[in-house]
Amino acid sequence: MMWADDSETKVLYVQTHGVDDPGRSATPFFLAASAAAMEFEVMIYFTMYGPSLLRRDVVDKIGPKGDQGQPLSYFIEQATALGVRLLVCQASLDLNDLAMDDLIDGVEMIGGATFNDLAVSADAVISF
Amino acid sequence: MPEPSVPAADQVLDCTGLACPLPVVKTAQAIKGLAPGQVLELLATDAGVEPDMRAWSSRTGNELLSITKLGDVFHILIRRVR
Numbered sequence: 001m002m003w004a005d006d007s008e009t010k011v012l013y014v015q016t017h018g019v020d021d022p023g024r025s026a027t028p029f030f031l032a033a034s035a036a037a038m039e040f041e042v043m044i045y046f047t048m049y050g051p052s053l054l055r056r057d058v059v060d061k062i063g064p065k066g067d068q069g070q071p072l073s074y075f076i077e078q079a080t081a082l083g084v085r086l087l088v089c090q091a092s093l094d095l096n097d098l099a100m101d102d103l104i105d106g107v108e109m110i111g112g113a114t115f116n117d118l119a120v121s122a123d124a125v126i127s128f
Numbered sequence: 129m130p131e132p133s134v135p136a137a138d139q140v141l142d143c144t145g146l147a148c149p150l151p152v153v154k155t156a157q158a159i160k161g162l163a164p165g166q167v168l169e170l171l172a173t174d175a176g177v178e179p180d181m182r183a184w185s186s187r188t189g190n191e192l193l194s195i196t197k198l199g200d201v202f203h204i205l206i207r208r209v210r
Contacts, residue, residue: 009187030148030149031149033149033153034148034149034152034153034180036156037149037152037153037155037156037157037184038152038156038183038184038187038188039156039187039188040187078149078150078153082153082156
C-alpha cells in the first residue's frame with residue numbers, strides 16, 4: 001500500500017486534462033494543497049492527457065489564465081511543498097509520447113492495480 | 129483593538145490580497161512555527177476564508193478563537209493546540 005499512514009484522512013485526485021485545456025490545469029493542485037494543509041495525505045494521479053501537465057519544458061510556459069497570473073509550476077510547487085505526491089502510469093505516458101525523463105522531478109510511476117488499491121483505500125477520490 | 133477576552137497574537141500572518149488556497153496553506157505552515165498554546169492572527173481578504181478556516185481548524189485540531197471582519201479584512205485568531 002502506497003498510503004504512508006493508515007490513520008490519516010486520505011484523498012486521491014485524478015487529473016485527466018492536459019496542456020490543451022489550461023483552464024483545467026491548476027484546480028486539482030489548489031485543492032490538493034488545501035487538503036495537505038488540513039493534514040490529509042494527498043496524491044494526484046495523472047492519466048489520459050494529464051501527464052502532459054508535468055512536462056518539465058511546459059510547466060513554466062502554461063498557466064490557468066494564460067499569460068496573466070502564475071505559471072502552472074507555481075501551483076505544482078505549492079502542492080508538492082506540502083507533501084502532495086504526483087503519480088503517473090506508463091500507459092498514459094505512452095499515450096502522450098512521454099518518458100519519465102520528460103517530466104519534472106519527483107513524479108512517481110504506478111500501474112492500474114496500484115491506482116485501484118489507492119482508490120478503494122482512500123477516504124475520497126475526486127476526478128477532473 | 130482586540131476585545132479584552134481575546135488573547136493577543138504571538139504572530140501575525142498577513143494574507144490580505146491572497147486568494148484561495150494561500151491563506152489556508154500559509155496558515156498551516158505558520159502554525160507549525162508556533163509552540164502549542166501560542167496564538168496566530170491571520171489577516172485575509174479572500175471571501176471564502178471564514179468557512180475555510182473553520183474547516184481547517186476542525187480538521188487539524190487547532191482552536192479557532194475568533195473571526196472578526198474589520199472593513200474588508202478578516203482577523204482570525206487561532207491557537208496552536210498540539
